[in-house]
Each structure stands twice: as C-alpha cells, then as structure tokens.
Amino acid sequence: MIMTNLITAAGMKKLEDEYHYLWRVERPKVVQGVADAAAEGDRSENAEYIYGKKRLREIDRKLKHLGSRLKVLKVASVPANPQSVSFGCWVSYEDEDGAARCYQLVGPDEFDVSSGRISIDSPVGQALLGKRIDDEVVIRRPTGDLTVYITGISSAQP
Structure with a gap:
C-alpha cells in the first residue's frame, strides 16, 4: 500500500x-x-x-x-472555503439510518479515529475524496457497502 x-x-x-x-x-x-x-x-x-x-x-x-x-x-494547507472534499477538510455525512458522522481527512501519519481524523488512504477517505455536499457516496467495507450522503464540508471542525 x-x-x-x-x-x-x-x-x-x-x-x-x-x-x-x-x-x-x-x-x-x-x-x-x-x-x-x-x-x-x-x-x-x-x-x-x-x-x-x-x-x-x-x-x-x-x-x-x-x-x-x-x-x-x-x-499541505487546508483550502479556506472547500467546495469538495480534499486533504485537511472536515466532512460531515449521514448514513442510510440517519446516523451522522464528521471526520477530518488527514495523512496516514496522523490519523486517529477516536478524535475524528481518518486517513485519506483509508477506504472511507478514498471514497469521500472529491465529493461535494449532497453527493451520495458508497463506502466499500468488509461487512458490506455503506451508502452515505455528504451534509457538510469545511476547513475547520464544525
């Protein structure tokens, strides 16, 4: 990898x-x-x-x-007003059951899921990259695919 x-x-x-x-x-x-x-x-x-x-x-x-x-x-600098999910951005999404999550996409050397930071190299990070608000995203997981809807993108933690 x-x-x-x-x-x-x-x-x-x-x-x-x-x-x-x-x-x-x-x-x-x-x-x-x-x-x-x-x-x-x-x-x-x-x-x-x-x-x-x-x-x-x-x-x-x-x-x-x-x-x-x-x-x-x-x-890498975080875009001031991101229009799509990119490195350093905070992205909020909701899954099919209405459960909301918010993560920052960071490098593999600093990820910490418990504090809301996931690696851009992870399957979730890869699925979210480049997406925009209201996009439907399918995250491939070993336990089955998960469809999420992007509800927010920001340069600072919401």
Missing part, C-alpha cells in the same frame, strides 16, 4: 515534537539507566540492563521511522 506523504501543520509539529522528545529526553535517560545497570556487574541476569537495552532498541527503531517520515512529509 502506498502511503500519502501529506500532513497537516499540526500533525507535522506533533511528529517533530515526538522525535525531539525521544532524542533529547527519553533516549539519554535510558542510556544512562543502561550504563548504571551495566556498572552493577553481571549483565546476563540484570533485569534493568536487559529491559533498558530492549527499550533503547525500541526508541532507536521509532527514531529511525520518524526521521525517515519527516524527510518525505509535505505540509
């Missing part, structure tokens, strides 16, 4: 903040903990040393991932 390299300005700041926190705060703290544990002697049975080394590998893996993503991500 191809990942879109677009991100909102807020999403970029969050990723940069996470990278800097891991690099400047968390990693040095763990390195010091590993050094202290190593100084205690036998490393093969030293739980703090073993856990510290494992945590250090996790941090380094996350830093490598974040670093590579930050190099290719492009901050």
